[in-house]
Amino acid sequence: MTDIARPARRTFMCASAALGSAALLTACGDGHSEADTPEALPIPEPTGEGQALMKTKDLPVGSRALAPAKDPSGKDVGILLFRKDEKTVLAYSNVCTHQGCAVTPKSSKEDFYCACHGSRFAPADGTVTDGPAIAALPRYAAAIQGDDIIAYVTAAE
Template sequence: MSAESTLSRRLLLTSTTAATGGVCALALAGCAPSGTSGSSSATSPLAIPTTGTPTRVGKLADVPVGTTATGTAGSQNIVIFRASETEVVAYTDICTHAGCQIAPSGTNFKCPCHGSVFKGADGTVVTGPAKKALPRFAAAIDGDWITVSV
């Protein structure tokens, strides 16, 4: 045999290892969840379709700018964040991790069951174990009132 046609043991092992590594990487990629990653869903709160009439959930004066509060719109418990003098946002009060009821915690909302924290301004996850943002309701300021449609 000539030197050109002989595979060295080192070259054979290197080629086999590289090929096996590539196959393993492809197999593991197939195990990854499909669709968007957890981080992008955490930054994209889902809007809850609303068909109802706006309901007064609280006095604007009771929720200073930059603070959070709770309320009830119809039979739906909600959490509210007052973003500015002219903007409020409202979310479901149900944690996206295990379905526990979240509560205001400074400028955020916190789940007492497993410690997830959601940003009041946009409902995204600050700390887990929750991976998805809080679904959002339509909210507005109507004179002296905060209204939410559910």
């Protein structure tokens, strides 16, 4: 007859819980995606009536800002702006592509930042520079007209 030591029920349950938790945390990872970051979305053609978001003097070359706007239904939306050069301004939705939190131009780096989960986006094209988001920010047509920065806000898709 062999004497095999049997683990106590409590020991078995604790070990099972620890292994399950380890497997779950491994599956979750560190919040970064291994998926390829999609390329920047194309800049849409201006359609509809443009909205003056701010004066060009309030957005120097190389700077970022958040401006309020209205979508076609009249809903308030946030537009992220980046002044690429004297003649070019780029506009993006401020809704994070990860889980819909607000993206802000306030960042310790020269980028757009989502404080909910740490996603970062490049101002030059809206692509993800740090996840967990894996999709680029949606873009809006924008232009400099006289002293104004104009955006053509379309319906959210």
